[in-house]
Amino acid sequence: MLAFNFFGATEGGLFDINATLPLMAIQVVALTYILNSLFFKPVGNVVEKREKFVSNNIIEAKNKLSEVKKLEADLLTQLQSARAEAQRIVSEAENESDKLYKEALELANNEANASKEKARLEIESQTSAARDQLSKQADDLSELIVNRLILEK
Amino acid sequence: MFFNSLLTNFAALEVGQHLYWQIGNIRLHGQVFLTSWILLGALLVFISLGTKKMENDPKGLQNLLEFLWDYIRDLARTQIGEKVYRDWMPFIGTLFLFVFVSNWGGALIPWRLIKLPSGELGAPTADINTTIALALLVSLSYFYAGLSNKGWRYFEYYVHPTPIMLPFKILEDFTKPLSLSFRLFGNILADELVVGVLVFLVPLILPIPVMFLGLFTSAIQALIFATLAAYYIGEAVEEHH
Numbered sequence: 079m080l081a082f083n084f085f086g087a088t089e090g091g092l093f094d095i096n097a098t099l100p101l102m103a104i105q106v107v108a109l110t111y112i113l114n115s116l117f118f119k120p121v122g123n124v125v126e127k128r129e130k131f132v133s134n135n136i137i138e139a140k141n142k143l144s145e146v147k148k149l150e151a152d153l154l155t156q157l158q159s160a161r162a163e164a165q166r167i168v169s170e171a172e173n174e175s176d177k178l179y180k181e182a183l184e185l186a187n188n189e190a191n192a193s194k195e196k197a198r199l200e201i202e203s204q205t206s207a208a209r210d211q212l213s214k215q216a217d218d219l220s221e222l223i224v225n226r227l228i229l230e231k
Numbered sequence: 232m233f234f235n236s237l238l239t240n241f242a243a244l245e246v247g248q249h250l251y252w253q254i255g256n257i258r259l260h261g262q263v264f265l266t267s268w269i270l271l272g273a274l275l276v277f278i279s280l281g282t283k284k285m286e287n288d289p290k291g292l293q294n295l296l297e298f299l300w301d302y303i304r305d306l307a308r309t310q311i312g313e314k315v316y317r318d319w320m321p322f323i324g325t326l327f328l329f330v331f332v333s334n335w336g337g338a339l340i341p342w343r344l345i346k347l348p349s350g351e352l353g354a355p356t357a358d359i360n361t362t363i364a365l366a367l368l369v370s371l372s373y374f375y376a377g378l379s380n381k382g383w384r385y386f387e388y389y390v391h392p393t394p395i396m397l398p399f400k401i402l403e404d405f406t407k408p409l410s411l412s413f414r415l416f417g418n419i420l421a422d423e424l425v426v427g428v429l430v431f432l433v434p435l436i437l438p439i440p441v442m443f444l445g446l447f448t449s450a451i452q453a454l455i456f457a458t459l460a461a462y463y464i465g466e467a468v469e470e471h472h
Binding site for chain 2: 091092100103106121122
């Protein structure tokens with residue numbers, strides 16, 4: 079039944095140390111080499127290859143991302159300069175058309191003024207001519223009236 | 232009468248009895264080697280099945296083995312340090328796997344059903360020879376690691392903060408293997424004894440929670456053994472400035 083045989087046994091006992099110890103040590107060392115070639119090396123190769131693959135991909139993706147960001151910034155500056163250029167051209171054209179409008183307006187004004195002046199002068203001359211003629215006719219008429227009156231006397 | 236013999240068959244407890252093999256002048260504990268060969272054979276079969284067809288996209292057993300590898304690498308790396316952990320990872324991993332497989336194999340497989348002329352089969356780690364062998368290997372390893380990495384400067388470690396530490400550090404070289412071997416031996420043997428006595432007293436249901444506790448203890452002991460071994464090696468190769 080319960081055979082407790084701890085210490086002091088001639089044969090056996092819990093603390094019976096014998097050649098099992100060195101042989102077990104040799105066995106564990108051998109197991110280390112076997113497991114190294116059977117387990118640690120192959121699995122390590124696969125895992126580390128995959129880790130390298132993943133980290134390489136991450137680095138590549140990061141590079142691409144930074145390149146994309148750079149291109150984006152580049153495009154943005156290009157867009158801004160194009161916008162400024164367009165703004166400049168539009169305002170230039172506006173100025174130009176404004177100037178042209180003003181010039182045309184002035185030209186037309188001058189022309190109108192000139193023809194107005196000419197018309198006025200003509201009207202004036204005609205008026206004075208008509209007045210002269212009228213006063214001459216009045217003179218003639220008065221002379222006629224005077225002559226008649228004198229003759230009837 | 233029948234009940235009595237049933238009890239004897241199922242729960243006879245034999246402590247300190249061994250199956251002796253005599254080879255020439257030397258005597259071996261046969262039951263330790265028998266169980267260790269069965270368990271290590273199973274471990275090697277399991278590992279060769281898992282590594283037979285390694286793929287970049289792991290499936291099934293390979294996944295489990297990679298998890299195990301990663302676990303052992305983390306253990307070795309945190310304790311030994313980035314610089315030399317690669318050299319010691321197989322040793323630490325073997326210690327972990329050997330102790331774990333031995334503990335769990337001893338607890339899970341109903342060895343008692345196999346009758347031996349003397350002694351009984353059980354966890355190889357419940358034999359003091361096995362645990363002392365493992366602990367001495369750890370001692371040799373950390374000495375070798377320290378000497379091969381730092382040469383004679385390894386002995387600076389003994390007087391590291393102050394020379395007052397010298398006797399304590401020398402004492403540590405003896406207490407390290409002693410505590411390693413006796414911790415493992417005591418835990419596993421105690422677990423086997425507790426389960427054995429409980430099975431002997433109450434063969435039904437009651438031993439089951441204790442068996443689960445035993446499984447837990449077994450796993451923890453494997454982890455402790457491997458972690459301490461790695462820690463000792465890490466301590467030996469550490470550069471102090």
